[in-house]
Amino acid sequence: MSPAVRRVLRLNPIACDAHGVCADLLPEMVTLDPWGYPVIAPGPVPAELAEHARRAVASCPTLALRLDRQARG
Amino acid sequence: MTAVRSSGTPDQLPPGQLPRLVAPGAPLGLQAHRGRYGPLPSWPAGPAQLIASVERAGLTGRGGAAFPTARKMRAVAGTAARTGRGRRRGGAVLIANGAESEPASGKDAMLLRQSPHLVLDGIALAAGAVGAADAYVCVDGTDPGLAGRLLAAVAEREQAGLPGPAIRVVVVPAGYVTSEESALVNFLNGGPALPLYVPPRPFERGVGGQATLVSNVETLAHIALIARYGPGWFAAVGTPAAPGSALVTVGGAVGRPGVYEIGLGLPASDLIELAGGPSAPLQAILAGGYLGGWVPLPAAAAVPVSPPGLRSAGASFGAGVLIALPAACCGLAETARVLRYLAGQSARQCGPCTFGLPAIADALAHLAWRGRDGGAADWLRSLLPLVDKRGACHLPDGAVALVGSALRVFAADLERHLRQGPCPDASRPAVLPVPGPPGARR
Amino acid sequence: MSGAGAAGPGPGSLGAAALPQLSGHAAIVVTSSTPLWYITRATGLVALVLLTIGMALGLLTAVRFEDRRWPRFITIGLHRNMSLLALAFTAVHVLTTITDSFVPIDLQDAFIPFISPYRPFWLGLGAIASDLLIALTVTSLLRARLGHRSWRLVHWTAYLCWPVAVLHGLGTGTDTRTGWVLLVTLLCVAAIACLTGWRLADGWPAHPRVRLAGAIALVAVLVAGGAWLVSGPLQPGWSQHSGLPALTRVTRAAS
Numbered sequence: 001m002s003p004a005v006r007r008v009l010r011l012n013p014i015a016c017d018a019h020g021v022c023a024d025l026l027p028e029m030v031t032l033d034p035w036g037y038p039v040i041a042p043g044p045v046p047a048e049l050a051e052h053a054r055r056a057v058a059s060c061p062t063l064a065l066r067l068d069r070q071a072r073g
Numbered sequence: 074m075t076a077v078r079s080s081g082t083p084d085q086l087p088p089g090q091l092p093r094l095v096a097p098g099a100p101l102g103l104q105a106h107r108g109r110y111g112p113l114p115s116w117p118a119g120p121a122q123l124i125a126s127v128e129r130a131g132l133t134g135r136g137g138a139a140f141p142t143a144r145k146m147r148a149v150a151g152t153a154a155r156t157g158r159g160r161r162r163g164g165a166v167l168i169a170n171g172a173e174s175e176p177a178s179g180k181d182a183m184l185l186r187q188s189p190h191l192v193l194d195g196i197a198l199a200a201g202a203v204g205a206a207d208a209y210v211c212v213d214g215t216d217p218g219l220a221g222r223l224l225a226a227v228a229e230r231e232q233a234g235l236p237g238p239a240i241r242v243v244v245v246p247a248g249y250v251t252s253e254e255s256a257l258v259n260f261l262n263g264g265p266a267l268p269l270y271v272p273p274r275p276f277e278r279g280v281g282g283q284a285t286l287v288s289n290v291e292t293l294a295h296i297a298l299i300a301r302y303g304p305g306w307f308a309a310v311g312t313p314a315a316p317g318s319a320l321v322t323v324g325g326a327v328g329r330p331g332v333y334e335i336g337l338g339l340p341a342s343d344l345i346e347l348a349g350g351p352s353a354p355l356q357a358i359l360a361g362g363y364l365g366g367w368v369p370l371p372a373a374a375a376v377p378v379s380p381p382g383l384r385s386a387g388a389s390f391g392a393g394v395l396i397a398l399p400a401a402c403c404g405l406a407e408t409a410r411v412l413r414y415l416a417g418q419s420a421r422q423c424g425p426c427t428f429g430l431p432a433i434a435d436a437l438a439h440l441a442w443r444g445r446d447g448g449a450a451d452w453l454r455s456l457l458p459l460v461d462k463r464g465a466c467h468l469p470d471g472a473v474a475l476v477g478s479a480l481r482v483f484a485a486d487l488e489r490h491l492r493q494g495p496c497p498d499a500s501r502p503a504v505l506p507v508p509g510p511p512g513a514r515r
Numbered sequence: 516m517s518g519a520g521a522a523g524p525g526p527g528s529l530g531a532a533a534l535p536q537l538s539g540h541a542a543i544v545v546t547s548s549t550p551l552w553y554i555t556r557a558t559g560l561v562a563l564v565l566l567t568i569g570m571a572l573g574l575l576t577a578v579r580f581e582d583r584r585w586p587r588f589i590t591i592g593l594h595r596n597m598s599l600l601a602l603a604f605t606a607v608h609v610l611t612t613i614t615d616s617f618v619p620i621d622l623q624d625a626f627i628p629f630i631s632p633y634r635p636f637w638l639g640l641g642a643i644a645s646d647l648l649i650a651l652t653v654t655s656l657l658r659a660r661l662g663h664r665s666w667r668l669v670h671w672t673a674y675l676c677w678p679v680a681v682l683h684g685l686g687t688g689t690d691t692r693t694g695w696v697l698l699v700t701l702l703c704v705a706a707i708a709c710l711t712g713w714r715l716a717d718g719w720p721a722h723p724r725v726r727l728a729g730a731i732a733l734v735a736v737l738v739a740g741g742a743w744l745v746s747g748p749l750q751p752g753w754s755q756h757s758g759l760p761a762l763t764r765v766t767r768a769a770s
Binding site: 012013014015016017018033034035036037039 | 268269270422423424425426428429459463464465
Binding site for chain 3: 015019020021024025057058059061062063
């Protein structure tokens with residue numbers, strides 16, 4: 001991932017099954033609501049968290065968490 | 074720019090006259106339809122011209138989202154042109170959405186009953202403009218004869234040699250979320266009538282993987298009129314920010330509840346007068362259906378009934394549903410009943426909606442019928458941001474908006490409930506129509 | 516390795532006299548390559564244990580086990596790594612078996628089941644298990660590209676891979692009647708049986724009939740497996756029925 005590209009975390013709420021692994025691996029950006037589903041902080045992923053974000057995306061048991069290119073505007 | 078028509082007479086309908094979409098009296102068969110509106114126009118200059126005309130007219134979707142129609146058509150046409158190259162048939166699909174799942178709305182049913190050929194004209198024109206060889210008219214099952222009548226109308230047009238896509242009439246299952254765009258695409262692709270995660274949106278990839286234009290039947294009817302009489306005629310009623318006319322369903326404590334066609338921007342008080350005036354002293358209007366918002370009276374009287382007008386009043390236009398709430402009813406109780414219904418209508422695909430909506434409904438019910446519990450009010454307020462915009466469709470967002478507006482508009486009632494317990498009005502019979510037992514889904 | 520009636524040629528006991536007839540199999544008299552044979556058996560057992568741990572962690576993932584000191588990502592990460600280790604040990608196990616000229620097993624027997632001249636059925640089960648393990652690993656490594664649905668479909672075969680591996684070990688294994696080996700195997704079975712029961716009790720609330728069927732199948736498999744084990748591999752002479760090479764039988768027949 002080139003450092004110049006800004007990525008955002010996006011969640012597919014239908015695929016999400018509240019496993020909560022993302023909140024474990026990326027607590028800086030993901031917290032859990034009272035029912036165990038992730039609340040993702042808006043905005044791009046800071047560079048220092050990029051690796052953690054990638055690991056969180058890879059570890060999601062249902063592949064609900066994605067790292068997308070930031071849309072313009 | 075007017076369309077080329079063989080009869081040669083422009084403007085067969087006076088521009089300022091309403092209703093336009095329907096004729097008063099009996100439903101129009103093909104002959105009567107042609108007599109009133111003229112023949113189906115052709116577009117020798119090409120489909121892009123029709124889309125340009127729709128754009129100049131400023132038509133926005135009449136299904137609830139109020140998205141600029143021309144933009145959607147252009148997106149579908151563009152995707153179809155890119156992906157449909159080499160296909161023998163068109164690369165796009167058209168869905169005419171007549172599955173009116175908003176319980177308080179009756180406009181699509183009325184339009185399909187009174188002016189089916191205007192809708193079918195719109196389907197033919199829009200399908201031609203985006204390159205769709207297949208079209209689906211989606212209706213729900215409330216009117217058992219509707220599908221048959223539509224098929225008869227399609228057959229009538231085929232016999233008359235009218236051009237158009239291959240039209241199929243599809244009855245979709247009942248359910249509030251069924252008429253959502255991606256739910257219809259899901260259903261037509263063989264899945265359940267439940268929303269899908271977007272992207273990809275239907276205009277990119279929909280039925281059978283093809284670019285799909287999903288349009289409300291009223292929007293298509295407007296396209297048929299714009300094609301005949303031009304964007305200038307269309308915008309002769311309405312306001313610059315919200316041009317054209319729209320069908321609205323007026324309900325609640327009015328003298329003549331029913332469907333009316335208005336110029337957008339009509340003050341709410343005028344609309345209520347049109348619907349027979351209040352049948353009892355009113356306290357508020359619910360605008361935008363069950364995913365809309367409350368507007369208090371007397372402030373609501375001056376609010377223009379249009380998407381921008383109602384949005385600035387804290388509500389929405391939605392599918393054109395306005396319900397007048399009498400002062401003798403409890404707004405919190407009515408809202409609580411609606412929330413109970415909406416919670417039961419959740420597709421149960423996304424956690425925040427599956428768990429959050431019932432929790433919101435419970436908390437609101439507690440406030441409406443038990444009262445004296447400040448904790449419940451705080452709990453309810455804390456739930457709203459946890460549910461808002463965290464689902465795949467707009468059901469949770471709309472429900473949150475409705476509850477938010479209820480807490481604002483009925484704040485005085487809320488105070489009273491918390492201090493003294495539920496008001497006696499809370500036990501009155503419901504004004505807002507809520508179908509079926511809750512949790513009837515699945 | 517010792518134990519009553521254990522196979523395994525002792526040093527210097529290789530005599531060629533009084534070879535009993537082997538029905539249907541050529542009597543293979545070659546020099547044993549003892550180290551490779553031991554490595555095969557050892558890596559096989561270790562692979563089974565690792566596979567069991569990997570499977571157990573997968574079941575714990577499914578039931579969402581979590582503790583203050585054991586967060587979810589550890590279960591998931593360990594499941595991945597243990598399964599990869601199991602694959603590695605399986606690879607060594609297969610390699611040493613093929614390389615070992617003591618038994619006539621070739622490369623294709625390791626992947627295509629039931630074509631080996633040596634214990635075709637029980638070895639074939641091993642081929643099936645290792646094929647499944649490879650499929651499970653490859654699809655998991657490519658999960659992001661495959662998409663969740665396809666990945667999940669293949670991952671269900673884990674419920675087949677593990678018991679087939681266990682049966683392979685019990686049926687082919689030279690050491691089934693060795694006390695501690697049997698104990699380890701039974702502990703593995705017990706662990707997975709319990710965790711599968713937990714998984715059934717915990718999951719699919721919308722499909723009670725499927726869960727009941729799964730529970731019945733679990734009990735049936737355990738009972739049938741136990742009965743087979745007691746009447747088959749644990750009985751003396753199992754090796755005879757399974758076509759064990761002549762050498763090992765000489766050791767026993769000689770007593």
